[in-house]
Amino acid sequence: MAEPLLRIEALHAGYGEVRVLWGVDAQVDEGNIVCIVGSNGAGKTTLLRTISGIVRATSGRILFRGEDITRLSADQILARGIAHVPEARRLFRGLSVKDNLILGAYLRRDTAAIRRDLDFVYTLFPILRERQSQDATTMSGGEQQMCAIGRGIMSRPKLLMIDELSLGLAPRLVERLSQTLIEINKAGLAILIVEQDVMTAFEIAEHGFVIETGRVEMRGTTKVLAENPAIRQAYLGM
Numbered sequence: 001m002a003e004p005l006l007r008i009e010a011l012h013a014g015y016g017e018v019r020v021l022w023g024v025d026a027q028v029d030e031g032n033i034v035c036i037v038g039s040n041g042a043g044k045t046t047l048l049r050t051i052s053g054i055v056r057a058t059s060g061r062i063l064f065r066g067e068d069i070t071r072l073s074a075d076q077i078l079a080r081g082i083a084h085v086p087e088a089r090r091l092f093r094g095l096s097v098k099d100n101l102i103l104g105a106y107l108r109r110d111t112a113a114i115r116r117d118l119d120f121v122y123t124l125f126p127i128l129r130e131r132q133s134q135d136a137t138t139m140s141g142g143e144q145q146m147c148a149i150g151r152g153i154m155s156r157p158k159l160l161m162i163d164e165l166s167l168g169l170a171p172r173l174v175e176r177l178s179q180t181l182i183e184i185n186k187a188g189l190a191i192l193i194v195e196q197d198v199m200t201a202f203e204i205a206e207h208g209f210v211i212e213t214g215r216v217e218m219r220g221t222t223k224v225l226a227e228n229p230a231i232r233q234a235y236l237g238m
Ligand SMILES: Nc1ncnc2c1ncn2[C@@H]1O[C@H](COP(=O)(O)OP(=O)(O)O)[C@@H](O)[C@H]1O
Pocket: 015, 018, 020, 038, 039, 040, 041, 042, 043, 044, 045, 046, 047
């Protein structure tokens, strides 16, 4: 069997004395859209932050395209091809939409390709082209999410990780963003989304992991997970 794009093995991590992840095993295969769902405080954000090198693993391994990236710096991990769209978007205040997008490419030197990718982002999200000179943090929540996703794409990742795609956004907008992500995925980019809104996550992703108090409690295709009575009761309110 082919090596998965991302493999997480028995991962433990936390903040100082506070242990958050207790032996997480998960994976993302090449070309897939995968979701990680779970309640508030389950450790989803911590997992993404550990993958992208912001939080240090205390034990376990993270392999990306077969390489052990567990001890690499955040910049090295970004350079390997993992982009992280953080919770709450975190755009830079005082910088234009265009400058926020260009910052996503700060490790790259291929100027012509950067310009082409900027154009690709503007094609995905035409509103960003219209707003390119505006302070990014003055846009609506949905536009800021587009800008944050665009900034992630500007690093030319092989894996795009998005923390809480739908948080605070109107359902119609979430639907639109979801369609765009599916489009981006079809162009060959693997996507890992973290969501408290399980319904939305299951609509986008083919595979899912359910995480509770820092442990993966269930995994499988989202089709099968969505039919699981425990999941329906706990997360889908059915
Ligand atoms: N910087 C931090 N310092 C200490 N504890 C934290 C920090 N960030 C998160 N936590 C704790 O880690 C746990 C998991 O949080 P988080 O990963 O943000 O969960 P989720 O994204 O699933 O809501 C929570 O109990 C939270 O209080």
